[in-house]
Amino acid sequence: MKPLILITNDDGITSKGIGFLVNIMHQIGEVVVVAPDSPQSGMGHAITIHDPLKYYESDIFSELGIKAYQCSGTPADCVKLAKNHILDRLPDLVVSGVNHGSNSSVSILYSGTMSAALEATIEGLPALGFSVCDYSYDAEFDHTKELVSEIAKKVIEKGLPSGTALNVNFPKVSDEPIKGFKYCRQAKGKWQEEFDERTDPSGRRYLWLTGKYVLFDEGNDTDEWAINNNYASVVPVKIDLTDHDYLQKLLSE
Secondary structure (H helix, E strand, O other): OOOEEEEEOOOOOOOHHHHHHHHHHOOOOEEEEEEEOOOOOOOOOOOOOOOOOOEEEEOOOHHHOOEEEEEOOOHHHHHHHHHHHHOOOOOOEEEEEEEEOOOOHHHHHOOHHHHHHHHHHHOOOOEEEEEEOOOOOOOOOHHHHHHHHHHHHHHHHHOOOOOEEEEEEEOOOOOOOOOOEEEOEOOOEEEEEEEEEEEOOOOOEEEEEEEEEEEOOOOOOEHHHHHHOOOEEEEEEEOOOOOHHHHHHHHHO
16 A cells, blocks of 8 residues: 655645645655645644634646545644645654745744644654745756655655654755755754834734744854755754753752
C-alpha cells in the first residue's frame, strides 16, 4: 500500500506553492489535500470556534486523480478536519506548504504553514513544513524539487521523534543551485513593527502593519545563516514551549 500523504497550506488551495507540492508528493504516495479556501497567512495556530466550519470537495487536482477539499477554516482546522473527519486512515506524512515567503526564525510563531505541521504532531503524525523565501504570488519553486522529494521520502522511511516537525526553508531561486540541507537551530531575531497610518475617503484613520526583520544572532548554525548562504535550513521544532532549564532551577530552589 502506498503511503498516505495529507497536504495542506496557509496560502489557499489555489496557490502555486500547493500545486507544486501536490505534483511532487503524487510521485511518492497517495495524496489527499485539505486546504483553506482563501489565504490564511499569519493566522498562527488559530482555530475556528465562533463560526461554523465548512468544507467542500474540489476538482482542482482531479487530473491527477487526487481528492481535494477546500475548507473555510484555518490551516490548523484543516489538519483537525482531515484527521478526524475526512480521512479513513491515518496519514503516514503531513506536508504543509510550499509557503510563499520565509518561515525562519521567529516567523514560525505567526506561520499558518508551520502551525498546520505542528497540529499534526499533536495528533501524533510526522509532519514537514516547506517555505521558500519569495513572497511573490508567482514565486519560483522548481529549484527545490529534488530536496523536497528527498526529505519527504526520508521522513516516511525513518519517521520523526514523537511531537517533532521539521521546519524547512529554501532560499529564493538564484544563479547557483541550493548547496543542500543544513540542519540547524532557529535564529534569534524579531520583527520590528511599523504602522503606516492612512485616512479613508470618509476621513477616518486606519493602519497598515508593516516593518522589517531584525536579526540579533551572529551564529553560523542558524536557519537564517543557512538560507543566506544558499542552503535549505532544516529546524526540528516542537509544540512544547516549556523553558525546561528554568523549570529545573525553580524546582531546585
